[in-house]
Amino acid sequence: GENVEQHPSTLSVQEGDSAVIKCTYSDSASNYFPWYKQELGKRPQLIIDIRSNVGEKKDQRIAVTLNKTAKHFSLHITETQPEDSAVYFCAASMGKLIFGQGTELSVKP
Amino acid sequence: ETGVTQSPTHLIKTRGQQVTLRCSSQSGHNTVSWYQQALGQGPQFIFQYYREEENGRGNFPPRFSGLQFPNYSSELNVNALELDDSALYLCASSGTSGGSTDTQYFGPGTRLTVL
Numbered sequence: 001g002e003n004v005e006q007h008p009s010t011l012s013v014q015e016g017d018s019a020v021i022k023c024t025y026s027d028s029a030s031n032y033f034p035w036y037k038q039e040l041g042k043r044p045q046l047i048i049d050i051r052s053n054v055g056e057k058k059d060q061r062i063a064v065t066l067n068k069t070a071k072h073f074s075l076h077i078t079e080t081q082p083e084d085s086a087v088y089f090c091a092a093s094m095g096k097l098i099f100g101q102g103t104e105l106s107v108k109p
Numbered sequence: 110e111t112g113v114t115q116s117p118t119h120l121i122k123t124r125g126q127q128v129t130l131r132c133s134s135q136s137g138h139n140t141v142s143w144y145q146q147a148l149g150q151g152p153q154f155i156f157q158y159y160r161e162e163e164n165g166r167g168n169f170p171p172r173f174s175g176l177q178f179p180n181y182s183s184e185l186n187v188n189a190l191e192l193d194d195s196a197l198y199l200c201a202s203s204g205t206s207g208g209s210t211d212t213q214y215f216g217p218g219t220r221l222t223v224l
Contacts, residue, residue, distance in 0.1 A: 006151075034212065043199065043215040044152065089151050096142065096165050097201075097213060099151030 002027045004092050006100025013080050014108055021103045023090035024072040030092040033066060033073050038102075039086045047088075048075070080107045112136055113202050113216035121222045122190050130185045130219045134202030140164070141183040142213060143175060146197040158183055187221075195223045 003026040013019050025033075031052040036044035050057045050064045050073065057064050061080075066073040077084060085107045091097040112135035122128050134141050140159045144152035154167035158177035172188040181202075187194055197218045204211030 004151075032211075036215075043217045046212060046214065049212060091151075096154040096157060096167060097144075097152070098154065102149075102151050 002030075002092075002094075002098045004090060004098050004100040006090050006103060008103060009101065010104045010106070012106045012108065015080060015082060017080055019075075019077045019080055019084070019105055019107075021075045021088055021090065021105075022072060023074070023092075023100050024070075025092040025098070026071070027092065027094060027098075028068075028071060029094050030098075032093040033064070034091050034093070034097070035064060035075050036089045036091065037086045038089065044089060077105075080105075082107050082109050113200065113214055115198075115200055115216040115219050117219060118217070119220045119222075121224065123224050124190055124192060126190050127186065127188045128190060128221060130187075130198050130200075130221070131182065132185070132200035132202075132216055133182045134200075135214055138202040138204060138214075139181050140203045140211065141177055141181065142201045142203070143183070143185045144199045144201065145169075145194075146199055146218070148196070152199055155185065190223045192223050195221060197221075 006023045034049035037047045038044045061078045063076045087102045089102050090100040114133045116131045142157040143155040146152040155169050156166040157164045161177045174186045177183045199218045201213035201215045203213045
């Protein structure tokens with residue numbers, strides 16, 4: 001069935017370093033790939049998304065890359081700050097979002 | 110913050126009871142999706158409503174049912190509650206076409222505890 005694998009499950013970086021989270025998906029028909037940030041007790045918040053006709057998208061310190069042939073996509077956060085600490089979820093969509101298991105990012109001052 | 114709202118915020122029920130959760134979509138959106146998020150896990154798709162019709166369903170039993178109203182708000186009903194139904198229930202509203210690439214914006218969720 002449809003599946004999204006996300007790695008790593010936890011990631012600890014020093015403030016100012018970069019963080020990379022990787023996801024692979026199983027359904028080659030997926031055509032939309034959002035990333036959500038979820039702080040403790042709060043709703044998932046969309047931080048960036050990419051559609052299958054684009055290979056890379058950047059928004060300030062955040063970028064996402066997509067490789068449809070390999071069926072994987074990645075989130076890159078540069079110059080991390082303590083407020084980036086949260087759980088990050090990738091998802092793949094064909095209408096319904098199939099989420100990865102989440103990555104708990106900790107940015108140490 | 111998104112314009113998506115959910116009620117109630119928290120709910121405690123006992124096994125076998127029934128529960129109704131509510132979601133108001135963002136202005137201009139006609140699609141509502143429901144997700145179940147167990148502690149420490151990613152959200153799991155329950156079903157989606159587009160213009161008052163079910164538009165896809167995940168791997169959840171029939172005791173999970175829903176409705177969408179003419180104003181595009183939505184309800185999630187769960188019958189015969191089980192302990193494993195304890196979770197955060199999220200709704201997300203999206204676009205105008207019911208399409209697969211519409212961005213979904215989440216509400217704050219309803220925390221359901223089943224005792």
